[in-house]
Amino acid sequence: MKVLAIATRPDCLDSDVLELLDELNQIKPVWLNLVFKPFTQNPPDTFAEAIL
Numbered sequence: 001m002k003v004l005a006i007a008t009r010p011d012c013l014d015s016d017v018l019e020l021l022d023e024l025n026q027i028k029p030v031w032l033n034l035v036f037k038p039f040t041q042n043p044p045d046t047f048a049e050a051i052l
Contacts, residue, residue, distance in 0.1 A: 007033040
């Protein structure tokens, strides 16, 4: 199965973009991965630290 997969921040999804994604979803499945960046001064050094 072919899909359109997009990863983006939630603040990049205004109403125009959401309407376009809805139209595209009529043609092929659209997978949307929302990426949340933590607001921290000390980002984790490893993946294990990030998921704790």
